Amino acid sequence: MAVSLPNLVILGPTASGKSALAMALAQAAGAEILSVDSMQVYRGMDIGTAKPTPQQRRRVGHHLMDCVDPDQSFTVARFAQAADEVIADAERREVPLIFTGGTPLYYKALFEGLFEGPSADPVLRARLASLDNAQLAAQLKQIDPIAAARIHVNDTKRLIRAIEVHELTGRPITSLQSEWGGEPRHRAIWIGLQWDREALNRSINLRVRQMLASGWIDETRTLLQGDRPVSHTAAEATGYRELIEHLQGKMSLDDAAEQIKIATRQLARRQMKWFRRFPNVTWINGQRSFDEMVEISRAHWCGHSSS
Numbered sequence: 001m002a003v004s005l006p007n008l009v010i011l012g013p014t015a016s017g018k019s020a021l022a023m024a025l026a027q028a029a030g031a032e033i034l035s036v037d038s039m040q041v042y043r044g045m046d047i048g049t050a051k052p053t054p055q056q057r058r059r060v061g062h063h064l065m066d067c068v069d070p071d072q073s074f075t076v077a078r079f080a081q082a083a084d085e086v087i088a089d090a091e092r093r094e095v096p097l098i099f100t101g102g103t104p105l106y107y108k109a110l111f112e113g114l115f116e117g118p119s120a121d122p123v124l125r126a127r128l129a130s131l132d133n134a135q136l137a138a139q140l141k142q143i144d145p146i147a148a149a150r151i152h153v154n155d156t157k158r159l160i161r162a163i164e165v166h167e168l169t170g171r172p173i174t175s176l177q178s179e180w181g182g183e184p185r186h187r188a189i190w191i192g193l194q195w196d197r198e199a200l201n202r203s204i205n206l207r208v209r210q211m212l213a214s215g216w217i218d219e220t221r222t223l224l225q226g227d228r229p230v231s232h233t234a235a236e237a238t239g240y241r242e243l244i245e246h247l248q249g250k251m252s253l254d255d256a257a258e259q260i261k262i263a264t265r266q267l268a269r270r271q272m273k274w275f276r277r278f279p280n281v282t283w284i285n286g287q288r289s290f291d292e293m294v295e296i297s298r299a300h301w302c303g304h305s306s307s
Contacts, residue, residue: 005029005096005305007087007186010297011275012193013268014050014102014238015203016286017293021193022100023056024294025301029096032061034086036110037101039237041067041074044223047216048239050207063097071228080109087186099188102267104274111184115176117161118168128160139163144172152232189304191297192275193286200286204264211239212257221247238263 008025012018022033035041039049043066051065063086068074083106090097099107128136136159141148147162165173195203220243223230235244239260246256275281284296 004094005031005301007090007097007099007188008301009107009188009190009281010098010100010193011107011190011278011281012100012286013195013200013271013275014264015200015207015268016193016195017290018100018193019050019052020290021293021297022098023052023060024290025297026060026098028294028298029301031096031098032063032090034063034083034097034099035065035101036083036099036103036106038074038076038079038103038106039234040065040101041079042070042234042237043068044070044219044226045234045237045240047211047214047219048237048243050211061095069228070223070230070234071226073231073233076105076109077114079106080114083110102271104271107278108274111186111188113185115173117165117173117176121164121168124164124167125160128163129156133159136160136163144174146174147172154232189301190278190281191300192278192281192283193293194272194283195286200268201265204268205261208239208257208261208264217243217247217253220244238267 008031010018010022010025025031026033033052037049039045040051041064042049045051052060052062057065064079064082067082087097099110131139133153133156136156137148137151137153140151140159140162143166144162151158151162153159162173165171165176169176216239220240223234223240224244224247230244235241242251242256242259242263245251246253251259282300284293286293288296
């Protein structure tokens, strides 16, 4: 009787080695990889999002990369719907999937569901719609500074919704969105890579230097020279924002590189804060040799196989 492997999740902060581990395990098991990353969905943003190379993607099937052009937005709801379709197709073909990427909210939406919130209040919305965007942004900053920091001042719809949720529930939308638990929407075995902070910082600094040496500046320049402007979401991707400012003459390349390292280190800390909330994750020391990590991960994964 054939052995059936369950789906596998590999968590870890940026530059922790989770993509390389996923590739090695997928090749050995005949699995495919589903990217759980809000920036790898954009075409033309390859170096700065650490996408696998074309050669790697020919060896192992990858999903939910290069879905939209950089001038478009891509929501978490759209991701969850697309991922559900990939999972259903893989189940029909009896192919295991490895989920890996760096966007915690995508994992939460996929495995625990999306926060829907209270129904719209037409009277409240009409009152908020009478305010200009600067007023909305200022009001949101008072009640939910985290949401205010991530919602662009020109995004009227999301500004109004965030304020509406607070007025109707008495709680910031970010606190409601970050609640965890409940029955999982999909089953998987979970592995996480954890690093000593200083060692991870060194890995991040090295990767930033390698990305810049690999043509990241030219890639960003090409994005800016496109026929349509880069969307706010894409332009805010860690590293691209700093390089855009450099190309606009607002920052030297040395300063941009240093700011990218700092922003990436901050991103890694935020990722781990989220990832530690997930239950049933088997954490592995990411500073082990690569072969050791592969063997430990494979043994854990295969230990949950069915026949």
